[in-house]
Amino acid sequence: MNFERKILITGGAGFIGSHVVRRFVQNYPQYLIVNLDKLTYAGNLENLRDVEGAPNYQFIKGDICDAATMDQVFSEHQIDGVIHLAAESHVDRSITNPMAFVETNVIGTVTLLNVAKSHWSDFKGKRFYHVSTDEVYGSLGDTGLFTETTPYDPKSPYSASKAASDHFVRAYQNTYGLPTVISNCSNNYGSYHFPEKLIPLTINNIRNNKQIPVYGKGENIRDWLFVEDHARAIDVIFHKGAEGDTYNIGGFNEWKNIDLVNLLCDILDKKLDREEGTSRKLITYVKDRAGHDMRYAIDATKLKNELGWEPSLQFEEGLEKTVDWYLSNEKWLEDVTSGDYQNYYKEHYQS
Ligand code: NAD
Ligand code: TYD
Numbered sequence: 001m002n003f004e005r006k007i008l009i010t011g012g013a014g015f016i017g018s019h020v021v022r023r024f025v026q027n028y029p030q031y032l033i034v035n036l037d038k039l040t041y042a043g044n045l046e047n048l049r050d051v052e053g054a055p056n057y058q059f060i061k062g063d064i065c066d067a068a069t070m071d072q073v074f075s076e077h078q079i080d081g082v083i084h085l086a087a088e089s090h091v092d093r094s095i096t097n098p099m100a101f102v103e104t105n106v107i108g109t110v111t112l113l114n115v116a117k118s119h120w121s122d123f124k125g126k127r128f129y130h131v132s133t134d135e136v137y138g139s140l141g142d143t144g145l146f147t148e149t150t151p152y153d154p155k156s157p158y159s160a161s162k163a164a165s166d167h168f169v170r171a172y173q174n175t176y177g178l179p180t181v182i183s184n185c186s187n188n189y190g191s192y193h194f195p196e197k198l199i200p201l202t203i204n205n206i207r208n209n210k211q212i213p214v215y216g217k218g219e220n221i222r223d224w225l226f227v228e229d230h231a232r233a234i235d236v237i238f239h240k241g242a243e244g245d246t247y248n249i250g251g252f253n254e255w256k257n258i259d260l261v262n263l264l265c266d267i268l269d270k271k272l273d274r275e276e277g278t279s280r281k282l283i284t285y286v287k288d289r290a291g292h293d294m295r296y297a298i299d300a301t302k303l304k305n306e307l308g309w310e311p312s313l314q315f316e317e318g319l320e321k322t323v324d325w326y327l328s329n330e331k332w333l334e335d336v337t338s339g340d341y342q343n344y345y346k347e348h349y350q351s
Contacts, residue, residue: 003032003056008079010064010112011086013037015193016131018047019231020083025051027235034077036060036070037086038104041340046332047192064108070115082116083238084109085131087162090196092348094158095290105161106168113172120178128180129238130169134223134248135159136184139293146184147299148246155291173244181241183233185249186298189318190227191325195337196344198222199319202261203326204333206268206279213349216288218258221295225251226318229311236309250298251311258283263316267323286349 005028012021012035025033037043039061051057058077062069064086073079086108088094088101113128120126137146138153154163172178193200205212233249241247255263265279303309313321326333337345 001055004030005081006032006034006077006079007081007083008034008036008073008077009083009085010036011043011084013039013043013045013047013059014085014089015042015047016188016227016230017085018192019190019227020085020234021048021057022051023228023231023235025054025057029056032056032058032077034058034060034073034079036062036064036073038063040088042089042194044192044336046335064112065103067111067115070112071119074115074119079116079119080125081127081129081238082112083129083131083234084112089158091135091156091158092196092289094156094161098157098161101157101161105158106164109165110168113168113178117172117176117178123177123179126179127238127243128169128172128178129234129241130166130180130182131234132166132182132184133159133162134184134186134250134296134298135293136163136166137296140295140297142295145297145299146248148184148248148302155293170244179243181237181243181245181247183237183241183247183249184298185230185233186223186225186251186296188227188230189224190322191329192332193227195333196341198257198260199224199264199322200326202264203268203323204337206265206282207272207327207330207333210282211284212261212265212279212282213284213286214258214261215286215292218256218261218285220257220292221254221297222257222260223250223252223254223297224260224315225249225253225311226313229313232312233303233309236307237303240307242306247303247307248298248300249303249309250300251315252298252300253311253315254295254297255315264319264323267319271323271327
């Protein structure tokens with residue numbers, strides 16, 4: 001089949017990547033979508049069962065740090081667009097094992113940039129889209145929002161590795177003219193989210209009547225965005241974003257961790273027919289994360305004004321949808337929390 005575009009999506013078996021892959025496979029049958037993923041603990045092909053048989057979809061198990069494999073993928077599929085999401089993504093794991101973050105997030109990204117540069121002798125019609133995080137901007141006090149011109153000030157090994165990768169992407173645009181675009185997004189939530197992150201972990205623990213670990217005093221603030229809204233923003237930026245530009249993506253939706261956890265407890269009490277207040281009793285304040293960023297908040301005005309994107313869902317509605325998804329996908333939850341997850345959980349929360 002003659003495809004109009006041949007797009008490589010990296011990290012497509014992960015949380016956000018699977019939503020991006022699904023959206024592109026379903027909305028653009030004229031594009032070939034090649035999903036390359038190493039299938040680390042965070043990658044899971046179950047996330048993509050509904051599209052795996054589509055004629056415009058191909059999966060490749062591979063590592064973005066492996067230049068020879070990446071080279072072969074570009075040659076074989078004549079890749080003309082990249083949407084790069086593959087990463088180590090969990091701040092807590094970056095504190096215990098920073099090298100894994102340097103390897104995939106920095107070396108992996110530069111490997112991919114090099115392969116794209118060497119294959120795209122003509123940059124016309126090509127695009128390298130790098131998906132990044134608002135955590136590169138550091139931590140806010142009580143006021144203010146991150147804009148696209150906020151200076152980088154990453155504070156965790158995770159955010160330092162993402163900041164380094166963002167700098168390399170801009171350096172390749174500036175030095176070699178590689179056509180790139182970057183977006184920096186706030187915290188996502190929704191289906192297929194691995195239950196080491198706050199929202200799915202809280203849902204899973206309530207479901208199992210297990211303690212809900214809240215770091216420090218629970219006063220840290222995050223700006224939450226529904227993952228399908230992020231996937232839609234990525235679609236818009238991939239197609240219409242200006243070359244070499246950066247777009248912030250966020251929900252204008254700030255929540256203190258403890259308020260969010262309380263809300264989830266109340267939603268789950270209702271859904272599970274438990275007496276009001278039952279789940280809140282599971283909340284346990286635990287040792288704070290080292291170097292814990294206080295507040296993130298994104299100003300997504302540029303994306304709205306220039307490309308017309310806005311979040312579509314109210315938070316309460318998105319959370320209800322998310323809780324419903326987890327409650328009706330218990331097998332998925334059981335599968336991803338068996339094996340290594342138990343060791344991670346014990347080491348992280350019970351040591
Ligand atoms: P995730 O951890 O759920 O998924 C990451 C995926 O990358 C997994 O499928 C994993 O197998 C794959 N992967 C890891 N190392 C790889 C390698 N060396 N080669 C190939 N594949 C590899 O992460 P996510 O939450 O879906 O995040 C996706 C991207 O979005 C990341 O770049 C992250 O920095 C960024 N981001 C995430 C959030 C968030 O709230 N989760 C917010 C903003 C930006
Ligand atoms: P997380 O979901 O890990 O995302 P990030 O660190 O990238 O923002 O954490 C969200 C917030 O929740 C953060 O302030 C840390 C806090 N948190 C807890 O209080 N308890 C937990 O068990 C986890 C995983 C996170």
